[in-house]
Amino acid sequence: MNNFSHVQMGVDYYPEHWDRSLWVEDAQKMKEVGVKVIRVGEFAWSRFEPKEGLFDFKWLDDAIALFHDQGIQVVIGTPTHTPPRWLTEKCPDILPIQANGQPNHAGVRGHRCFNSESMDSYGSRIVAQLTQHYKDHPAVIGWQTDNEFSLTYCHCESCNARFREWLQNKYSSLEQVNQEWGTVVWSGEYNSWSQVTTPIGGSPFQNPSYQLDYYRFQSHSANIFQQRQIDIIRHNCPQHFITHNFHSYPQKLDLYPLGENLDVAAFDYYPNTSPNKTTTGPYSGALSLDITRGIKRRNFWIMEQLSGPPGCWMPMWRTPYPGFIRAYIWQAISRGADTVVQFRWRSANIGAEQFWHGLIDHSNIPGRRFEEFTKVCAEVNALSSTLAGTVLRNDIAILHSHDQLVALDIQPQSEGLDYYENIKCWHRTVTKLGLGVDVLNWMEHLSDYKIIIAPSLYLMDPAVATNLASFAEAGGTIIFTHRTGVKNMNNVCLMEPLPGLLSACAGVEVEEYDPIGNDPHHMVTADDISYSCSQWCDILKPTTAETLAWYADDFYAGKSAVTVNSHGRGKVYYLGTHVDESYMKVLIEELVEAHDLMIFPELPEGVQVSVRVRDSQSFLFILNLSREFQRIPLDSSYESVLYPGIKHPNTLTLEPYGVEILNMHNNH
Structure with missing residues (x-):
């Protein structure tokens, strides 16, 4: 198993979106700024298998070779989030059926039913082909299953059949279902298993016990869907780690069973850039990070992190304030992230996410945000060995x-x-x-x-x-x-x-x-x-x-x-x-x-602290996630780890989005 505990920076990269002439300069530029890992492939099924049974990995081989030459490692995403059009045309049972009976359509993403037999067959095949092909590649270190799992709320025939099976495994009889759910209310009692269906019609006023079990079944379906992939990856690539990029609550997907058989949890982190959110956003983000750490009760990865103003399904957010990108990368690390992967290297100039900005704008000229990212890469790489193996221990x-x-x-x-x-x-x-x-x-x-x-x-x-x-x-x-x-x-x-x-x-x-x-x-x-x-x-x-x-x-x-x-x-x-x-x-x-716990009773608004420890060493992270200068009282004089040679005697002043890391066991 690859050691993924060292602290490092990465980027999401989509070679299939760019002319090959850009790949070489991108790989070289990544090495220059200190990128250590890229994620690829999670939406590329139509390029991996352009026609049924015709597999083409040459383009990704060529791209990965360039990054490998620059010492950059690769995580590959299984592409099952986006079945290609030839497949959904041939096997329409792959498309989820909404509560109103209408199918989801191809062309967006997540258009696959977890219980579709066709999806099981073709999805397992593409995962098997990919893992067989890259099992011995020296640059490939791990796999991300699918992308940002969520419930599909599918009502197809297969989901109805699997829902009945799930209930039959949970309850001893149909009579017990009636009893446990209290279906006598509104004459809702079932007389045969064929009457038990998913909540077709979508009314919110149906039996609450029934609804809760349907949501549990949906989470179970996602878990089974992922487990098929995990089994294939474990068989073909036992030396690689497996993760999944979860996204924020509140959502109705149960993250904990999905995380159980992963090696490391990952999270897609997009802190809100609005000035109106500066008093709440940093704390909501901290909660999301702590939830991610709790999935496995260990350190985690960030598989996507904000690099510019997002915009796709909504008007664009404000652009990140100077220091924002750097501060939130360090916030993620301070709360247990060992790898932070930025979304994305370059803003897309095609497709729905053209305005979900990356580190480099459409001009392809690196600007302020890229320079800030470069600074963070240097800082993280300088402290990588110092922070390696450190964890959070909370009371x-x-x-x-x-x-x-x-x-x-x-x-x-x-x-x-x-x-x-x-x-x-x-x-x-x-x-x-x-x-x-x-x-x-x-x-x-x-x-x-x-x-x-x-x-x-x-x-x-x-x-x-x-x-x-x-x-x-x-x-x-x-x-x-x-x-x-x-x-x-x-x-x-x-x-x-x-x-x-x-x-x-x-x-x-x-x-x-x-x-x-x-x-x-x-x-x-x-x-x-x-x-x-x-x-x-x-x-x-x-x-x-x-x-x-x-x-x-x-x-x-x-x-x-x-x-x-x-x-x-x-x-x-x-x-x-x-x-x-x-x-x-x-x-x-x-x-x-x-x-008798340590407390910071006078922390200014927007300032967060966190401690990562290893054996007798403790590192105190102090982050000013606000747009104001903030003065933080300290209980002693501390040496900086981030800025060698700097000492802070009893107080610390941080500029807007300023960051400091202190050695707690070298104070006087």
Whole structure:
């Protein structure tokens, strides 16, 4: 297996889009600026197989040879995201069928059904041909499966047949399906398996248990589709690594099963360039990076990163401000990216993505953004060996669940209650305090952490409930929030006081609730400080818990809003409402102090810190992801790793989009 842990820069390159005369100068220029790896091929099926059974890899052989001569390594994308027209014309069953019965059409991308037998046959063949051809090529180090998986929401005959099979494997009988889904409502009971179909018609008002299982089946289909490719690649190229380029939540695809059999997760990162997003964008991006790291619980790749203003399906964004590209590359590395691949080397002059800008504009004259990229390449290459093998080790984790996201989307609970946006709030609060945080699949083991934040565990798995209670018993701290323990895993409401299976460890029960949405409400703490709250109010009845805050409005004024319970050697907090971020900050600061964690309480807006460690070495990344000069207080004098010979005595000033990396174990 190739060692892909060294820190390096790369670019996405499409030789099939350019005249061959450009390949040579592009390869030479990449070597000059310090590019170490390129990704190719993920959309090139029509060039790899221009006619059925006629395979042509000569053009890519020639291109790869040029890059190999310059010492640049290659990751090849399997081209199954874009079946060629000759194939979809011959095998129309490849095209997904929409809920209204109409097929998707070729000419865009992602126009393939995961359950199509034709797609399975022809897709497996092109992957087998590619991997056989490049299995021994010295420049090729790895493979990317397909491209940016998402759900196809297909309703073809094959998907209907596979959906029934999936249900038959999950449930013992059709009678059990009726029972678990509660199909008696609206006389929806099934009398034969042939009546069970995908949600044809697309109505959002169908049985929520049925809808949740359909989304799970769709994720399962994507996973099986990818696994066929993984099996072929492993067989033909056992020395190569395998990755996939995930893209941002919120989406209804379950990333965690897809990531399980990959060697490394990858993410396509396009931070928003709008000045209006400077106060939220850096934090949303940090969450996406932390989610990507959590897929495998290890360092990851960026397979596409913003290089200029995007524009394709929407008007173009603002061009990146000076320093923006460099700062966000370092942000990705600071949060665990070992390789950052920029999209793309040169802006396309053909096709739908002509204005999804690359590092070089249509003029083909390198400009300001290219010069900035060149600077980053030099910095990354200079520090590659220093940072090799460094990882993040955090004491705080936020639990993230695909099932919660989908279930809460199927049945919105109140105005403004958005599962992923609420996770953003907690993650942003922790990040603003300079604390590292992992974002994990909610079913992972938790023993490595001291504090767990678990927003809205709306569906409850008994094993997870036991895991969380054990974590608290052993001395950990947990934060639960409103809409916890409402349903079982089949999306059916539980007939027991909320928060259900977590009531005992939380030491509280919900007497009643009020979906307040955006109506202004407040709560008051014991020290008589008022905080605004929104979305939801669980009216709490402590059993063994202590009340920390009380509602100040409505018929439940004076009732408990926030509680804490001692459970074993740990503490369990229950927040019955979506609290203001200022209260989140106060609470996290108290917990951090109790667990004696390092904190940066005076971080300016837009400044983020992160620590990568290896053995006894620790490197502190400080990034100013804002358009203002920022002054950051330090607890000591630190030596710069990024700028050798520079020391920062107790304070650091960073220009807009400025970056610094400090040696934490060489301070005085």
